[in-house]
Amino acid sequence: MKFTMSTLVLMTASGARGQQPYHHGDLRNALVQAAVGLAREGGPAAIVLREVARRVGVSPTAAYRHFNALPELIEAVADVSGAALARSMEAELGSCPQTDDPRQAAWDRMRAVGRGYVHFALAEPGLFTTTASRERRSAGGVGSARGGGGGERGASGLSPWDLLEQALDDMLSVGMLAAEDREAAAIAAWAAVHGLSYLLLDKLAALPSAEREAVIDATLDLVGRGLLVRD
Amino acid sequence: MKFTMSTLVLMTASGARGQQPYHHGDLRNALVQAAVGLAREGGPAAIVLREVARRVGVSPTAAYRHFNALPELIEAVADVSGAALARSMEAELGSCPQTDDPRQAAWDRMRAVGRGYVHFALAEPGLFTTTASRERRSAGGVGSARGGGGGERGASGLSPWDLLEQALDDMLSVGMLAAEDREAAAIAAWAAVHGLSYLLLDKLAALPSAEREAVIDATLDLVGRGLLVRD
DNA sequence: TGTGGCAAGTTCACGCCGTCAACATTTGGA
DNA sequence: TCCAAATGTTGACGGCGTGAACTTGCCACA
Numbered sequence: 001m002k003f004t005m006s007t008l009v010l011m012t013a014s015g016a017r018g019q020q021p022y023h024h025g026d027l028r029n030a031l032v033q034a035a036v037g038l039a040r041e042g043g044p045a046a047i048v049l050r051e052v053a054r055r056v057g058v059s060p061t062a063a064y065r066h067f068n069a070l071p072e073l074i075e076a077v078a079d080v081s082g083a084a085l086a087r088s089m090e091a092e093l094g095s096c097p098q099t100d101d102p103r104q105a106a107w108d109r110m111r112a113v114g115r116g117y118v119h120f121a122l123a124e125p126g127l128f129t130t131t132a133s134r135e136r137r138s139a140g141g142v143g144s145a146r147g148g149g150g151g152e153r154g155a156s157g158l159s160p161w162d163l164l165e166q167a168l169d170d171m172l173s174v175g176m177l178a179a180e181d182r183e184a185a186a187i188a189a190w191a192a193v194h195g196l197s198y199l200l201l202d203k204l205a206a207l208p209s210a211e212r213e214a215v216i217d218a219t220l221d222l223v224g225r226g227l228l229v230r231d
Numbered sequence: 232m233k234f235t236m237s238t239l240v241l242m243t244a245s246g247a248r249g250q251q252p253y254h255h256g257d258l259r260n261a262l263v264q265a266a267v268g269l270a271r272e273g274g275p276a277a278i279v280l281r282e283v284a285r286r287v288g289v290s291p292t293a294a295y296r297h298f299n300a301l302p303e304l305i306e307a308v309a310d311v312s313g314a315a316l317a318r319s320m321e322a323e324l325g326s327c328p329q330t331d332d333p334r335q336a337a338w339d340r341m342r343a344v345g346r347g348y349v350h351f352a353l354a355e356p357g358l359f360t361t362t363a364s365r366e367r368r369s370a371g372g373v374g375s376a377r378g379g380g381g382g383e384r385g386a387s388g389l390s391p392w393d394l395l396e397q398a399l400d401d402m403l404s405v406g407m408l409a410a411e412d413r414e415a416a417a418i419a420a421w422a423a424v425h426g427l428s429y430l431l432l433d434k435l436a437a438l439p440s441a442e443r444e445a446v447i448d449a450t451l452d453l454v455g456r457g458l459l460v461r462d
Numbered sequence: 463t464g465t466g467g468c469a470a471g472t473t474c475a476c477g478c479c480g481t482c483a484a485c486a487t488t489t490g491g492a
Numbered sequence: 493t494c495c496a497a498a499t500g501t502t503g504a505c506g507g508c509g510t511g512a513a514c515t516t517g518c519c520a521c522a
Contacts, residue, residue, distance in 0.1 A: 022486085022499070022501085023488060024499085027500085045276075048480095049479080049481090059501050060479090060481085061502085064481075070481090132429075184446065187435075188449075191429075191430050191450060192419065192454065193422075194422075194425075194426035196419075218414075218415035218419075219415055222412065222457045222458060223457050225456070226453045226454050226456040226458070254471070254516080255471080279508075281509080289471080291508090292473085293470075293471055295511090297470090300509080301509065301510090
């Protein structure tokens, strides 16, 4: 799974540009795009307002017509990144092996969600850490987490968290997951993929990519096994 | 589990102070202490060199006699924080319920390690995020992760990662964990507690602490169940 | 017992950052 | 047509990390 720049541009860039001076026409999106570029290279800390303005060819303070302050711009980048994460999960869901066994299908989808999450983290660490750092900035507990920020939805209109819950619902409906475990399972599954992403990005960064896939599969298996209804 | 400032001071502060001018006597530790204070309040990003110097009562550039640059000071704070994390895990291990059943004991110790990790993250989010961000800065794969940075060991001389591996060894030796799952189990367990910590800190920050404990226990149970040897 | 060198402080300066206030330019609607 | 709002610019401020050059005090050695 690779995320080309065009993939990201698709969702925000629009509107034809005229000449150059004064009225840009679509400055807000241009700023977000430039900021996304910086975030890809160095995570949220690399989003430097003056550099963003420089890349767009505009004065630094022009950004203040569209964002109250830098964190707001970073937030916008986090939304874009969250949406890209959701699309990564959706993509992996789309390439799920076909099967007639509904239990196997539910299991496959669960793993696909996890793989999409981890793969995005590995493919776009800068964007991943930007979305991941998003929650720490804004308040709002489970509720806001459920719905997603608003801009972080994938093509299906679902946030990463929604996609996870949907996969759990699948498992629930085919009797693989105990109803009383649903809540804890959502948290455990999210924690596992999120933590695994950080582990692979940080402590296991040197791992060859073949081994990496094995680690991902093994971890998803182990954790998934814990979620299954007790026999 | 609470971590008082004195707990943290214990390990770095030392050496009596003379008068004030020019030769401080123990400036390096004083700087680290002040930086720890800032990190506690606002995480690694809150460690501002000039403010650290201000708090110690020294000129900003004095720090450069002891650290090549700011990241090196942050690294030192991360070491202190990692050691505090290890001590939190050790403390929880120490208050493990006594039992004659070795399997139950291994299980309890495994859960204690996880609780110590998560509880530290909740009690000291600033220090936790400082250690957690540590690995992303320095290179070095699994090897360095195994050993720990050097300064991030607890009272027992073990790093957080060491403590986790030790708990897994306990489970292995009483036949609760399949030998071929050891590697994956370590990763899965770490990922789970790390991810859970972030979830509780970020998305579930609003959760009442009573519910929080329930979530922690439920998650550790679910994940732990997945590690167990198949019957 | 000097004394000289070196470690550990200081001051000053530079360029970068985010942000504010005041000003300039475009544009769209009465 | 014209004016008000929206959008961009300039200039300035304080704060940041850091480098260079200077100063102070301690200790090892003659």
